[in-house]
Amino acid sequence: xxxxxxxxxxxxxxxxxxxxxxxxxxxxxxxxxxxxxxxxxxxxxxxxxxxxxxxxxxxxxxxxxxxxxxxxxxxxxxxxxxxxxxxxxxxxxxxxxxxxxxxxxxxxxxxxxxxxxxxxxxxxxxxxxxxxxxxxxxxxxxxxxxxxxxxxxxxxxxxxxxxxxxxxxxxxxxxxxxxxxxxxxxxxxxxxxxxxxxxxxxxxxxxxxxxxxxxxxxxxxxxxxxxxxxxxxxxxxxxxxxxxxxxxxxxxxxxxxxxxxxxxxxxxxxxxxxxxxxxxxxxxxxxxxxxxxxxxxxxxxxxxxxxxxxxxxxxxxxxxxxxxxxxxxxxxxxxxxxxxxxxxxxxxxxxxxxxxxxxxxxxxxxxxxxxxxx
Numbered sequence: 001x002x003x004x005x006x007x008x009x010x011x012x013x014x015x016x017x018x019x020x021x022x023x024x025x026x027x028x029x030x031x032x033x034x035x036x037x038x039x040x041x042x043x044x045x046x047x048x049x050x051x052x053x054x055x056x057x058x059x060x061x062x063x064x065x066x067x068x069x070x071x072x073x074x075x076x077x078x079x080x081x082x083x084x085x086x087x088x089x090x091x092x093x094x095x096x097x098x099x100x101x102x103x104x105x106x107x108x109x110x111x112x113x114x115x116x117x118x119x120x121x122x123x124x125x126x127x128x129x130x131x132x133x134x135x136x137x138x139x140x141x142x143x144x145x146x147x148x149x150x151x152x153x154x155x156x157x158x159x160x161x162x163x164x165x166x167x168x169x170x171x172x173x174x175x176x177x178x179x180x181x182x183x184x185x186x187x188x189x190x191x192x193x194x195x196x197x198x199x200x201x202x203x204x205x206x207x208x209x210x211x212x213x214x215x216x217x218x219x220x221x222x223x224x225x226x227x228x229x230x231x232x233x234x235x236x237x238x239x240x241x242x243x244x245x246x247x248x249x250x251x252x253x254x255x256x257x258x259x260x261x262x263x264x265x266x267x268x269x270x271x272x273x274x275x276x277x278x279x280x281x282x283x284x285x286x287x288x289x290x291x292x293x294x295x296x297x298x299x300x301x302x303x304x305x306x307x308x309x310x311x312x313x314x315x316x317x318x319x320x321x322x323x324x325x326x327x328x329x330x331x332x333x334x335x336x337x338x339x340x341x342x343x344x345x346x347x348x349x350x351x352x353x354x355x356x357x358x359x360x361x362x363x364x365x366x367x368x369x370x371x372x373x374x
Contacts, residue, residue, distance in 0.1 A: 022098035024140040025348075027090035028113055028129040028204070031083065031106035032225055033148040033340075037331030038085025039073045039324055042303040042313030043249060043295075051323055053307040056334065070324070080124040081327065082106055087334045089223070090146060092341025095348045099140055103132045106327060109152045110196035114203045130203045137211035144219040144348060145204055147281075150271050151225060153193035154186045156264060160228075160330060163256045164245075164319065172240040179259030186267050194271040201279040219352060220281040222272040223344070226290050227265045228316040228330040229257040236298035249318025249329070250296035261294075276354070284347055285356035285373060289339055290315050290332070292361050299361065310335045310364040335364070342368045 027033050044052025049066050051058070056073050058066040070078045077084040082105035085091070090102050105112070105123050113129045114120030120128030136142060151157065163178040170176035204220060232254025237243040245251040252260070265287055276283040292299035293315035300314045315336035319329045332340060342365045343357035353372055360367030 021139070021141045024099040024101050024136060024142050025090060025093065025095055025097050025144040025146070025344075026101045026133060026136055026142055027088065027104050027146045027148075028133060029104040029146075029148040029223075030108040030150075030152055031104075031327070031331055032151065033089055033146065033223060034077075034083055034102065034104035034106050034108075035074070035085025035088030035091070035337060036083040036106045037317040037328040037333050038083075038087045038337050039070060039328060040317050040333040041308040041335060042310075042315075042333065043318040043320075044303045044308070047322060052303040052305065054303050054313075055323070057324070068324075077105075080105075080126070082124055082126070083325075083327065085334070085337065087337045087341075089337055089340035089344055092338045093348070094342065094345040095144070097143055101136050101140075103129050103136070104148070105129070107152060108149060110149050110193065110200045113147070113149055113200035115207055118199070118203055118206075120203065130200070130207050133204065134207040134211060137208055137213065142208070142213070142218050144221060144344075145208070146221045146223050146284075146344060147201065147204065148223045148225065148272070149200060150193055150197050150268050153196055154189040154268070156186075156268070157330070159185060159264075160252075160260065163253075163260075164251045167251045167253050167256070168245065175239075175253050175255070177253050177255045179256045179263070182256075183259060183263055183267075186264060190267060190271060194274055197271050198275040198278050201275045201281055205279055215280065219348070220276075220279065221284055221344075221347065222276040222281050223284045223340075224269045224272050224286050225265050226286045226288075226294075226332075227257075227261040228295050229260050230291075230294040230297040231261050232257040234294075234298055235296050236301075237296055244296065245319075247302070248296040249320055251319065273354075282347070282352055283354040283373075284343060285354075286340065286343065288356065288358040289343060289368070290336060291359055293336070293359070295319075295330070310338075311362065315339060338365060339368055343370065346370045 044054035046052040084102045112123040115130040159182040166176040
């Protein structure tokens with residue numbers, strides 16, 4: 001009897017801490033999911049002060065202007081440029097858990113997500129993200145892990161920067177477009193990048209298993225990318241002149257915008273979806289989550305004196321060299337990140353599977369919806 005009683009006590013002590021652990025959802029990956037750009041509420045026309053009410057880092061504003069402190073948005077991650085914003089998708093997701101843990105870091109590549117004992121590298125002096133996830137998984141009861149990575153593995157940011165340079169250096173009647181060379185570069189880099197991305201997902205599975213989780217205990221989600229630009233036909237600024245740079249912060253030719261919207265994001269989506277299939281993860285497509293609110297889209301507008309509104313504002317940060325950090329450029333802003341969080345919340349409420357998230361013209365979070373995809 002005494003042995004049986006001791007066995008019961010041991011069992012209770014073993015399971016009670018696990019049952020009492022706080023629940024959590026976690027994000028790992030790069031700047032698209034870390035919250036880079038979350039400082040901004042649309043793109044303001046005013047270069048100073050609150051920047052037409054769009055700069056969430058502005059404070060102490062008076063007749064002489066404002067002071068700016070990005071820590072108000074990015075917290076401690078401002079110090080090492082990981083830029084985990086307070087409105088990042090994982091933080092914005094309307095999911096009822098005790099903790100929302102953002103481990104993603106701006107600039108990360110797939111290798112930065114691998115476990116350290118599998119060759120994972122630290123980024124910005126932080127441990128590999130899988131190792132950070134392992135610590136969270138042991139401490140808390142993780143319900144969902146969301147991963148977005150791959151853009152830095154194929155050099156997407158650098159390619160877009162080259163597109164902007166090509167736009168600036170060529171006249172309209174002699175367009176020096178970038179899309180053919182850029183697509184060739186991505187196609188050349190994609191096979192190796194896809195292998196690294198898949199290894200990152202396998203690493204998540206391994207560390208979660210080592211922490212005592214079965215696959216049914218949590219959801220692993222690959223969240224895709226969206227283009228910062230609409231297709232060229234939607235641009236509100238003409239290709240000639242300098243308005244696409246000075247007013248819009250979208251200096252690309254229409255043909256290159258078409259490539260970013262129709263081809264580059266599809267390339268990255270295919271790599272993420274391959275990794276999801278290979279590891280029995282779910283896939284969340286965001287290609288149409290920002291329709292009508294991308295940079296320079298004529299269905300939206302720059303923020304003026306009337307202040308920002310999610311219904312009319314752009315949901316991506318413009319290319320800017322005078323406001324905030326250039327690292328924030330071409331990333332979802334605070335409005336866009338809340339849309340992404342809404343997509344995650346909707347997915348969490350659905351059965352496991354693959355979904356596409358899209359917005360509804362003229363609406364904001366209430367118009368965000370999911371549809372199942374094959």
